[in-house]
Amino acid sequence: MHPHRKLFIQMSGAPGSGKSTLANLLAQAIDGVAINHDLIRSFFLDNDNTFEQSAKLTYRFQWVLAEDMIKQGRSVIIDSTCNFKEILDEGTALARKYGYDYKYIECRVDDIDLLEERLKTRVSMRSQRPGGDVPPRDASITRDSEDSRALFKRWIESPCRPTRDAMTVDSTSSPEKCLDSILRQISMLEDKMGDL
DSSP: OOTTOOEEEEEEOOTTSSHHHHHHHHHHHHTEEEEEHHHHHHHHHHTTOOHHHHHHHHHHHHHHHHHHHHHTTOEEEEESOOOSHHHHHHHHHHHHHHTOEEEEEEEEOOOHHHHHHHHHHSOOOTTSOSBTTBOOTTTTTTSOSSOHHHHHHHHHHSOOOOSSSEEEEETTSOHHHHHHHHHHHHHHHHHHHHHO
């Protein structure tokens, strides 16, 4: 990778697909900062905010935090599910504003049973799903009537992704293999940009 290029990376993928594990490994590899959406949201939930309030506050705060890290010259990784176009737009606009290379990395696991197993064996934060068909504990009273498993399946099958600067990694592989794949793809994208 080009040593002077700064990266703004948005992670994406269903709960349990390995986003946080890869975001942390990637942050170490590129000397960046991973901003963990679930950690921030759980903090707001623990401080007596509703699930919906926590969501709004978390999104606002993660962008403020990301911009502050950019101003300090750090590469930034946003570790959240990235299910809505507004989130992509916010990330690409922030990268563009500061001249950062924008990348979108989707962690892909098509096996719902594997995702379910991962969710049930991890220690979930308050904002996270303990299972594919089980919403976060605070969400059960505030979410709309869409079936939890149907929503989970939709996130897997129809993720929100940009038309360019996107890469997909099969995160059924070991985290180390996934990291190698991501770093290779980033280098290849940078090489293509350098040829333009």
